[in-house]
Amino acid sequence: MAKNAFYAQSGGVTAVINASACGVIEAARQHPDKIANVYAGRNGIIGALTEDLIDTNKESAEAIAALRHTPSGGFGSCRYKLKSLEANKREYERLIEIFKAHDIGYFFYNGGGDSADTCYKVSQLSETMGYPVQAIHVPKTVDNDLPITDNCPGFGSVAKYIAVSTLEASFDVRSMAKTSTKIFVIEVMGRHAGWIAAAGGLVEDHNIPVVILFPEVEFNQDKFIALVKEKVEKFDFCTIVVSEGAHWPNGKFLAEQGTRDAFGHAQLGGAAPVVANMVKDALGYKFHWAVADYLQRAARHLASKTDVEQAYAMGKAAVEFAIAGDNSIMPTIDRTSNKPYAWAVGKAPLSEVANVEKMMPKEFITEDGFGITQACKDYLLPLIQGEDYPPYENGMPKYVQLDNVAVEKKLEKFEL
Amino acid sequence: MAKNAFYAQSGGVTAVINASACGVIEAARQHPDKIANVYAGRNGIIGALTEDLIDTNKESAEAIAALRHTPSGGFGSCRYKLKSLEANKREYERLIEIFKAHDIGYFFYNGGGDSADTCYKVSQLSETMGYPVQAIHVPKTVDNDLPITDNCPGFGSVAKYIAVSTLEASFDVRSMAKTSTKIFVIEVMGRHAGWIAAAGGLVEDHNIPVVILFPEVEFNQDKFIALVKEKVEKFDFCTIVVSEGAHWPNGKFLAEQGTRDAFGHAQLGGAAPVVANMVKDALGYKFHWAVADYLQRAARHLASKTDVEQAYAMGKAAVEFAIAGDNSIMPTIDRTSNKPYAWAVGKAPLSEVANVEKMMPKEFITEDGFGITQACKDYLLPLIQGEDYPPYENGMPKYVQLDNVAVEKKLEKFEL
Numbered sequence: 001m002a003k004n005a006f007y008a009q010s011g012g013v014t015a016v017i018n019a020s021a022c023g024v025i026e027a028a029r030q031h032p033d034k035i036a037n038v039y040a041g042r043n044g045i046i047g048a049l050t051e052d053l054i055d056t057n058k059e060s061a062e063a064i065a066a067l068r069h070t071p072s073g074g075f076g077s078c079r080y081k082l083k084s085l086e087a088n089k090r091e092y093e094r095l096i097e098i099f100k101a102h103d104i105g106y107f108f109y110n111g112g113g114d115s116a117d118t119c120y121k122v123s124q125l126s127e128t129m130g131y132p133v134q135a136i137h138v139p140k141t142v143d144n145d146l147p148i149t150d151n152c153p154g155f156g157s158v159a160k161y162i163a164v165s166t167l168e169a170s171f172d173v174r175s176m177a178k179t180s181t182k183i184f185v186i187e188v189m190g191r192h193a194g195w196i197a198a199a200g201g202l203v204e205d206h207n208i209p210v211v212i213l214f215p216e217v218e219f220n221q222d223k224f225i226a227l228v229k230e231k232v233e234k235f236d237f238c239t240i241v242v243s244e245g246a247h248w249p250n251g252k253f254l255a256e257q258g259t260r261d262a263f264g265h266a267q268l269g270g271a272a273p274v275v276a277n278m279v280k281d282a283l284g285y286k287f288h289w290a291v292a293d294y295l296q297r298a299a300r301h302l303a304s305k306t307d308v309e310q311a312y313a314m315g316k317a318a319v320e321f322a323i324a325g326d327n328s329i330m331p332t333i334d335r336t337s338n339k340p341y342a343w344a345v346g347k348a349p350l351s352e353v354a355n356v357e358k359m360m361p362k363e364f365i366t367e368d369g370f371g372i373t374q375a376c377k378d379y380l381l382p383l384i385q386g387e388d389y390p391p392y393e394n395g396m397p398k399y400v401q402l403d404n405v406a407v408e409k410k411l412e413k414f415e416l
Numbered sequence: 417m418a419k420n421a422f423y424a425q426s427g428g429v430t431a432v433i434n435a436s437a438c439g440v441i442e443a444a445r446q447h448p449d450k451i452a453n454v455y456a457g458r459n460g461i462i463g464a465l466t467e468d469l470i471d472t473n474k475e476s477a478e479a480i481a482a483l484r485h486t487p488s489g490g491f492g493s494c495r496y497k498l499k500s501l502e503a504n505k506r507e508y509e510r511l512i513e514i515f516k517a518h519d520i521g522y523f524f525y526n527g528g529g530d531s532a533d534t535c536y537k538v539s540q541l542s543e544t545m546g547y548p549v550q551a552i553h554v555p556k557t558v559d560n561d562l563p564i565t566d567n568c569p570g571f572g573s574v575a576k577y578i579a580v581s582t583l584e585a586s587f588d589v590r591s592m593a594k595t596s597t598k599i600f601v602i603e604v605m606g607r608h609a610g611w612i613a614a615a616g617g618l619v620e621d622h623n624i625p626v627v628i629l630f631p632e633v634e635f636n637q638d639k640f641i642a643l644v645k646e647k648v649e650k651f652d653f654c655t656i657v658v659s660e661g662a663h664w665p666n667g668k669f670l671a672e673q674g675t676r677d678a679f680g681h682a683q684l685g686g687a688a689p690v691v692a693n694m695v696k697d698a699l700g701y702k703f704h705w706a707v708a709d710y711l712q713r714a715a716r717h718l719a720s721k722t723d724v725e726q727a728y729a730m731g732k733a734a735v736e737f738a739i740a741g742d743n744s745i746m747p748t749i750d751r752t753s754n755k756p757y758a759w760a761v762g763k764a765p766l767s768e769v770a771n772v773e774k775m776m777p778k779e780f781i782t783e784d785g786f787g788i789t790q791a792c793k794d795y796l797l798p799l800i801q802g803e804d805y806p807p808y809e810n811g812m813p814k815y816v817q818l819d820n821v822a823v824e825k826k827l828e829k830f831e832l
Contacts, residue, residue: 013591015584043594072587078595164813168431168714171488171815175429178459179494184710207817272707273686290709291688294600298584302717304811384811395720395800397580399587401623 003105008041010111014154023315066400112141123328156307200241215245305386341382419521424457426527430570439731528557539744572723616657631661721802757798
């Protein structure tokens with residue numbers, strides 16, 4: 001007999017997380033004998049706890065299809081991590097109440113490392129709390145730091161955006177270098193892993209001198225300044241890509257705003273002006289700097305076609321695995337060939353995914369710590385292949401805003 | 417008998433200034449009986465003074481055509497303003513020497529307000545120094561602040577980029593607002609004129625609450641904070657677009673780096689974090705901020721088709737006006753109809769263009785000073801119509817890098 005499915009978006013959103021949502025819902029609609037409806041959590045798992053569910057059956061096929069080309073989280077996301085069963089049994093009991101009340105047998109959770117941990121805990125409810133639910137994690141993170149999967153949906157598009165934007169801005173600074181700006185600094189996301197910063201390094205093959213500051217490499221100011229000087233003397237300009245996670249040997253970030261997010265992570269921003277002024281003080285070069293911030297992860301207008309296809313495929317595969325009886329797994333992207341690039345859908349047990357962070361391999365960073373190797377380029381380039389432009393209307397992208405009709409509540413209110 | 421032409425790019429470059437270069441060179445190649453060769457100044461007017469000329473006849477038709485989809489200044493630009501004839505006669509004498517030595521009869525100068533002034537001075541050389549040269553200014557500036565012309569090539573693309581990026585980032589913050597970020601601040605260019613900031617206001621018609629800080633409006637902190645509070649209470653999030661030129665009633669910029677460029681303008685940057693922290697301190701909302709900087713004016717990947725066509729048309733028209741005998745003029749974009757949008761090429765005397773800055777009309781800014789009116793939207797929307805994607809190769813835009821072969825020098829060295 002058909003059960004309902006619960007789907008939620010978790011953590012920082014991306015240009016293609018809605019493509020995964022589209023994959024989940026379209027696949028579920030192909031199997032009405034197994035999945036009667038997909039209830040989406042309004043604002044992620046909070047929507048489950050507060051019984052704020054969205055009835056996706058109320059959305060037209062066209063609206064759901066348009067999710068594929070719409071950035072951000074169409075149902076709302078949240079930063080909210082379930083504690084362990086011991087620490088907060090009440091939340092798990094509530095989830096089971098909700099699942100029972102709304103006949104939910106499938107739990108699809110679309111997020112990164114923290115979310116994989118939540119999904120893993122839910123996947124154990126059958127054993128720990130006696131409620132049968134199949135929990136499948138749909139991978140998503142611009143940080144590209146989930147283990148086992150070759151790459152994460154969301155990363156390919158942000159990589160393409162950073163590579164293209166860095167190339168364009170580098171062309172600009174090169175034009176200005178004779179009498180004006182010689183240094184362009186772009187700050188990119190990536191708290192602990194330098195994957196996004198690495199994508200900026202792809203401009204090197206377009207005759208652009210580039211220096212990268214990775215979170216994986218302790219910042220060495222003297223070596224950095226010497227390298228920038230060398231590049232400017234040779235090329236007359238230099239581009240610098242700095243990860244928000246770049247830090248001093250003592251662990252202090254190059255720039256820290258002093259505030260922390262709900263997971264206790266330091267909220268970063270502002271490494272670019274720090275680095276730009278450092279170069280100015282040491283070498284006197286005029287600079288410009290940019291902080292891409294949300295622009296990079298929301299840039300659906302420049303999404304990687306490969307990324308969009310993979311994001312969709314992960315959503316679809318999650319449903320198909322669930323229907324086939326899987327629990328406590330995450331679909332993965334398995335690279336089966338590099339040249340030509342080919343990939344297949346695989347799967348990984350959540351016990352091996354939850355709370356594991358994949359760093360850049362050492363062999364992807366050049367020996368001096370400021371660049372990427374050919375192996376890294378060979379890894380990155382397939383992920384930014386292809387363009388997948390959204391439709392435009394009156395000069396602007398035609399992104400969908402769903403109706404997000406609420407499912408009728410059946411339970412008492414729950415205080416978070 | 418055919419003369420040679422001199423062409424140079426001046427001041428800050430744009431996503432489409434090379435499209436104007438393409439228009440100049442392709443049009444010149446259509447008239448070999450009038451224009452034998454286009455010599456481009458390497459790094460702008462400095463290339464003329466130092467006799468560093470680029471032989472564009474050495475570039476293939478394909479390479480010149482590719483300029484149309486390549487951002488930045490393909491020949492290099494500079495920030496260098498000729499003084500008055502009285503203050504620095506030596507530079508004008510040098511220009512005439514160069515023109516004579518290389519048989520240059522046409523001077524095409526592609527820039528903004530400061531450059532129009534230089535072009536105007538050159539256009540007077542026939543009268544003031546007895547050397548016959550036709551000087552035509554090709555309009556270019558992302559700031560959209562040249563007079564007479566309805567708009568400036570370069571602006572439409574940056575407007576499209578800011579409108580789309582602000583929309584995408586606003587979708588992102590809306591997704592996160594329940595438990596995390598409620599405020600997104602994007603800082604945009606525009607030192608004295610708020611045209612680019614105004615483009616961010618176009619997201620309002622996509623259900624996005626937006627507050628704009630214009631350089632034309634003295635910053636009022638109390639009113640600003642009250643408006644942000646009102647929007648967040650209604651929508652749960654708010655987007656703020658701040659112009660780099662936004663300033664306090666005493667004229668002090670919200671953020672000033674303390675350095676100045678070659679024209680003596682203050683080099684700005686960093687208004688976004690100032691504004692974001694101000695909101696955090698007053699209302700406690702978690703924020704994210706971005707500084708688009710060069711990304712916005714280099715973003716050829718998201719150029720407005722209208723803008724590309726107009727940039728090309730201005731270059732082409734400059735050559736055609738010159739061949740028809742014009743001097744001391746600038747081709748203009750004349751809006752002949754708004755709905756449907758239609759435009760024609762006009763011309764304006766340089767005496768009325770040089771050193772005149774066009775501000776936003778009062779009726780384009782809402783009464784409270786924080787938004788744009790319907791009249792402003794009606795003005796802006798036609799300028800961002802259409803997409804004009806560059807070709808891609810291996811995941812990256814295929815931008816051209818010219819050979820830029822130097823013309824043989826004939827004169828003594830000249831010290832700037």
